Amino acid sequence: MTVEIILLALSPVFIIFISYEFIKHRHYYDIKDSLANTALALMHQGADAIVFTAVNVRFFIGFMSIDYLI
Secondary structure, X not given: OOHHHHXXXXXXXXXXXXXXXXXXXXXXXOHHHHHHHHHHHHHHHXXXXXXXXXXXHHHHHHHHHHHHHO
């Protein structure tokens, strides 16, 4: 299992911890802090998904062209 898949699979865990942080420490954190943390976590996961897809497509195209030439 590659690191990218593990990071993408852990996305719900990040959201759960951010929700826990907001519920448990509501007197320290404002809703905008929790929303900012959630947005940052989702953007990070989105970037991982884009890179993972781009790398896999690149390798697939590379392997297809090599097989085609042989």
